[in-house]
Amino acid sequence: MEKKYFGIRDIARFANVSTATVSRVINNPETTSKQIRKKVEEVIKEYNYIPNQNIKKIFSKNYNLIAIFIHDIQNPFYTLLIRYINQVCIAHKYTLLICDTEDDSNREEDYLNYCLASRCTGIILTEGVNYSLFSDKSLSLPIVTLDRKIDKLFPCVTSNNIEATKNVVDYLYNLNHKKIAFIGCKETYISVQKRKEGYIEGLKEKKLAITPSYIYERNPGLNLENGKEALRYFLTLPDPPSAIICSNDLIALGVINEAHMLNLSIPADFSVVGFDDVIETIHYPRITTVKQDIIKIVQTLFEQVTSPLPNNNEIIIDTKLIQGYTTTRARKRYSY
Numbered sequence: 001m002e003k004k005y006f007g008i009r010d011i012a013r014f015a016n017v018s019t020a021t022v023s024r025v026i027n028n029p030e031t032t033s034k035q036i037r038k039k040v041e042e043v044i045k046e047y048n049y050i051p052n053q054n055i056k057k058i059f060s061k062n063y064n065l066i067a068i069f070i071h072d073i074q075n076p077f078y079t080l081l082i083r084y085i086n087q088v089c090i091a092h093k094y095t096l097l098i099c100d101t102e103d104d105s106n107r108e109e110d111y112l113n114y115c116l117a118s119r120c121t122g123i124i125l126t127e128g129v130n131y132s133l134f135s136d137k138s139l140s141l142p143i144v145t146l147d148r149k150i151d152k153l154f155p156c157v158t159s160n161n162i163e164a165t166k167n168v169v170d171y172l173y174n175l176n177h178k179k180i181a182f183i184g185c186k187e188t189y190i191s192v193q194k195r196k197e198g199y200i201e202g203l204k205e206k207k208l209a210i211t212p213s214y215i216y217e218r219n220p221g222l223n224l225e226n227g228k229e230a231l232r233y234f235l236t237l238p239d240p241p242s243a244i245i246c247s248n249d250l251i252a253l254g255v256i257n258e259a260h261m262l263n264l265s266i267p268a269d270f271s272v273v274g275f276d277d278v279i280e281t282i283h284y285p286r287i288t289t290v291k292q293d294i295i296k297i298v299q300t301l302f303e304q305v306t307s308p309l310p311n312n313n314e315i316i317i318d319t320k321l322i323q324g325y326t327t328t329r330a331r332k333r334y335s336y
Helices: 008-015 018-025 034-046 050-057 076-091 105-117 132-136 162-174 190-205 224-235 249-261 292-304
Strands: 067-070 095-100 122-125 143-146 156-159 180-183 241-247 271-276 288-292 313-316 321-323
Touching: 008 018, 008 034, 008 241, 067 076, 067 292, 076 095, 076 190, 076 249, 076 292, 095 105, 105 132, 105 241, 122 292, 143 292, 156 162, 156 190, 156 292, 162 180, 162 190, 162 241, 162 271, 162 288, 162 321, 180 190, 180 224, 190 271, 224 241, 224 249, 241 249, 292 313
Parallel strands: 067 095, 067 122, 122 143, 143 156, 156 313, 180 241, 241 271, 271 288
Antiparallel strands: 288 321
């Protein structure tokens, strides 16, 4: 016999209540009386209005669903972040919803509305999303940010970007580099701005000149093309830098690839340092880089979104400089 589908009007008729009451029982059960809620739930179960395996979720406070908003899912750092967060979610019986926003405000709003409608446990925001959108609705569910402190509205997890980049400057200075460049990007990412801040502070501490032409921020992306463009630009300078600090590993890889195309030697012609330590398995020899403690970052994000503390603190995670094969002692420079 063909199975008949029962809709919300049928459930309302069988329970002798209005369709609005059925909707409230399903979507906002706390707004209905215990007696009415029990009556409607019994009819829903009897007529299998929804799949049985989802009944418990619908009548619970939330779906054990955690959402993460990612603006650049192709960035290997975020790919790794998603992988580890998903492992933690599975271990604690949560489902991870990956919201690939591509920096589209309309997509961000659609995802947020879905999270609210699904009674999502909480949201993890990475850089590049429309934060004003979330601040308007922040009281509905816990929100934690990665690398972005927003007017103390949400707890923030971040690496010690300033100190880490200062350490890189110190490391290069000890290799006799006095002309150190930095590659950032045109977009305003707080992590990149902090790394730039650490770069400038590091130069000041070593009493090195802050040369504006050594700071490249023309490309909007944190990608290979940015590194390629930056190296070509540095080569046009009358006195190119001897070392280049990149705000992530993809940019560093772009510099290295372009140097190879131009028959330049890394690190003989340029010492190059990345940030993140996420491309070890796809590039040899190993790039000198700053390793973020992604395991601790993920654990802290999960704790903050599932058991938020009353105060929205900034939680800073330590990093580690990994010495690879893309840096060496500075040598006498020649014109290119």
